[in-house]
Amino acid sequence: MKAVAEARVIRTVCDPNCHANPRCGIAAHVEHGRIAKIEPGSFPLPEYDGRVCAMGMARLEQQYHKDRLRYPMRRTGARGQGQWQRISWDEVYERLATQLRAIAERHGPRSLAFFTGSGAAGVLTKGSAQRFAAAIGGTAYRAGGVDYGVPKGLEYMFGVPASTYFRPGGHEMADAVNSKLILLWGGNPADTRQVDFHFLTTAQKRGAKLVCIDPNRTVTAKRADQWISPRPGTDTALALALLNEILRNNRQDDEFLRRYTNAPCLVRRDNGALLRDDDTTDAAPYLVWDLSRGLAVRCSESANPALRGHYQARRADGSVVACAPAFQLLCDLAAQHSADEVSNITGVPSSTIVELGRKIARKKPVSVRIGYGVDRWYYSDYTARAVANLVVATGNIGIAGGGISVHDGTYAAPLNLQTFRAPEGREAATLDVVSLMSAIEHGEPYPVRALWLSSSNLFNQTTVNRSRTLREIVPNLELLVVVDHFMTDTAALADLVLPACTIFEKKDLIAGMFLQLQRPAVAPEGESKSDWDIFAGLAERMGLGKYFAEQPEAYLKEMIETDHPLLRGITLERLEREDAVMLNRAADPYVAFTDFSFKTPSRRIELYKEELLRHGAELPYYREPVEASPVSPLYKQFPITLLFSHSRHRIHSTFANLPKFKRLEPEPTVEIHPTDAGKRKIASGDYVRVYNQRGSVTLKARLNADIKVGVAVISEGSWASDFIEGDPYSLTHELISASSENYAFYDTLVEVEAC
Incomplete structure (x- = not known):
């Protein structure tokens, strides 16, 4: 009778671009060197324990898929024709070293671009590309161009960099249970946030009303208490009409607006600039109209600044300027968007607009979760600002159950990433997706002639007007390298395709509200390698081996073990022992801006954005969609x-x-x-x-x-x-x-x- 091999259970982490916070743990049961089954990994907090979606459970099928890439391949025919030859890793490194050097000599080292996409979230996976780019003097990826409009609009208001996708500015999904009214605007979390949606249904059970704003009746809309269906692209108009209902009934939170926003700051009527003591410097203090003294004073010197009205302000130099508080201008804009007028624009009944506006004003706390359904529009940053005004005007910022969120709000794990990404102080140039395409096609801001893509199906997912991209942009690349698990549409265009390790075959760190280790449970399939190992091998061949000389654990240790209060006491050894380690944070769900600190020029929430005057966007005006509109000249032909x-x-x-x-x-x-x-x-x-x-x-x-x-x-x-x-x-x-x-x-x- 054969002895039954004892199964080992190795916990790793599922890390696709699903925005789950934290990413789900997966326990892999290993027998005879293969994964026999997987199940949800454990967490120390019950609300996150034992959860994983169907896609996470499909990781086992992905691991042993018959079409998985297991060996390096080089293209032998025309690009995209599907003619490949298996080669050794030694030949990979020799070819890459030769070609990268030659391209750098012709076009400069910045012409070598190394992009890691959203298909993997590990700090080593993403960071190794940035580290190699820095070492060679090349270009690395920066956020932007995709899913960026809403975060950019919120950056203008709150000062949270759009590159963070507003995570530090949002609220943890678990905070939904503290809300009385939740607006789900342009998102379908019942499908896309499967492991977190229960927080919203729990909030409903506790009495919160869930309102889904989406043109289509999605799964989320069917689970909501109310579904509102605007014409696509008209969300800004709807938000302004809701704001008008709040303001015309005088239901705004004046005290909040005075203390924490630039609502009282005076705006010059002649040029739209914020009124200052001195126009020669942006550092000059902003002026407000002090109601007690009847004159313009510095913002810090008034306990009772006006929010409405029109004034003749005398400045320190004796000049008199016609002006009005920024809030007055916002009120004027909102007043142009009556429920009846906006009903004609959006198709939403005016009675629905009036009713929801009153609910927002009365049901504090109110939270908004704004999805990418409103992001992928030309004027999406306007929409974000208009929607955010609803929770700002009612004082629903900095409180449990309130706020506006794109992704889950969370503490940013303060890892020491800069030293890793910029060894010896060397920093790579950076491009976002939009500027990358310009660099490949037009050579602006500089030419990119070699592109390395990992965890990215860029030319299927992240390009617009794809047929033109394939016809006119991709041919400008002298070298395209793709690191992936499968021969994706992007990999099919490559010159070299390199097999990547899965979450079960590599070591990495997944950071968020918890720190979690991806651990290798089995040996890599075929000759698959982790991104770290690929770059380490290439660096050695190109004389850059010193930048990858240590084992990955040494770099992880350097990232984690800092003196930051959120990380104090967390070590790599502790992560090895425990399944998931929560940052040193309060047990309550994350709530943004509880200190009411905003990194804007005024250090306040900026309802009025002076820097956008040049774009005619100082306020979130409603603009018809640039193409998808009945007024478009294309509409008759393409309705x-x-x-x-x-x-x-x-x-x-x-x-x-x-x-x-x-x-x-x-x-x-x-x-x-x-x-x-x-x-x-x-x-x-x-x-x-x-x-x-x-x-x-x-x-x-x-x-x-x-x-x-x-x-x-x-x-x-x-x-x-x-x-x-x-x-x-x-x-x-x-x-x-x-x-x-x-x-x-x-x-x-x-x-x-x-x-």
Whole structure:
């Protein structure tokens, strides 16, 4: 009788771009060198213990997938033709060293770009690319260009850098139980935040009202107490109308506005600038109108500044300037957006606008969770500011149950990352996705001729007008290297494809409200390597080995073991012993701005944004969508607004190729309302062509009465090879607002026709 091998249980961490906070632990049961099963990993807090979604449980299928990349491959035919030859790692390093040196000699070292995408969150995975880029004098990734409009708008108001995606400015999802009214604006967390959605349903059980604002009746909308369906792209108008209901009924929190915002700061009527003692310097103190003394004084010198009115202010030099408090200008803007007028714009009944405006004013605390459904528009930063004004005007900032959140709010783990990313003080140049495309196509701000992509399906997921990108931008690359688990659409374009380790095969650190180690449970499949090992091998070949000389543990130890209060007492040895270690923080859910400290020029929440005068955006004005609007010249030809939903069965394109989910979603579909389908003689199950002047895609139609009339919805994340013809990202445009710096994927018009 054979002895039964004892199973080892190794805890690791699932780390796709799902925004779960904390990322879910996974316990891998290993027998005979293979993972036999996986189950949820444990946490020291019960609300996070024993949770993982279907995608996390599909990691085992991903691990042993027949199509997984297991060996390095080099392209032997034309780019994208699928002709590959297996090569050794020694040949990989020799080829890369030769080509990278040659490209750097021709175009300069910054022409070598190393980007790690959102498919993995480990600090070693992401940081090793930045470290290598710094060592070689190249370019690394910085946030921006994608999912950036809403964070940028909130940065303008609160001073939280958009590069953090407003995490330090939001509230932990667990704080929802302290809310009385929760606005879910442009998001579908029932599908996209499966492991955290229970916090919202618990809040409902405790009496909170959940309002979902979304053009389509999503799963979240069906779980909400109220669903409001505006015309896509009109959210700014809706927010201003709600604000008008608050202000015209005098339900704002005047004390909060006076103390913590620039609402009382005087604005010059002649040029829109904030009134100062001295116009020659931005450092001069702001002036307010002191109601007690009837004159303009420095903000710090008034206990009773005016919020409304129009004044003639005399400055220290004797000049008199016509001015008004910033709040007066905001009131004037809101007054232009009556419920009746905005009902005509948004399609939301005026009675609904009035009722919700009154609820926001009366049901304190009120929280807003704003999703990327309102981010992927040309004027999304305007929308973020307009929506944020609802919780600012009512004093719902800095209190439990209040706030505005994009991702989960959380303490930023204060790891010592700078030393790791910038060895010996060497820092890489950085580009975001938008500037990267410009650098490849136009050589601005400098040419990029070699691109290294890891954990990124960039040319499937993160590009707009994809057909033009493939035709006119990608050919400018002299070298494209892709590190991945599978031959994705982006990998298929590469010159070299390198097999990456999975979460079960490498060591890394996942940081958030908890610190968690990814631990290797099994040996890498084939010749797969971690990003760290790949760069270490290449660095050695290129004479840069000193930058990767230590074992990963040494660098992790240096990152973790600092004197910061949140990390004090947390060591690598402790992380090795424990499943997950929470930062030294209060047990209560994270709430932003409890100290009412804002890193804006005024050190206040800025309702009025002087620096945006040059864009005509000092206030969050409503602008019609740049393309997806009935007033667009394209509307008669392409009368359908194209939106992209997020499947509960994949994170962007990650997991899209797994058989488990292919059975549930065998092929891509476009969802349209039966009314729109009837006009076009389209039946459910028909193959249709979705097209505009930029491109087209052919896929199966699905009739769905939950979709708004005039809207088509395609679930993003399918690989381009899944479509019969074309791809949906070729339909999107490249217009970018100067104030948002953000791709407007959803601001797109199309037509749909039966094949």
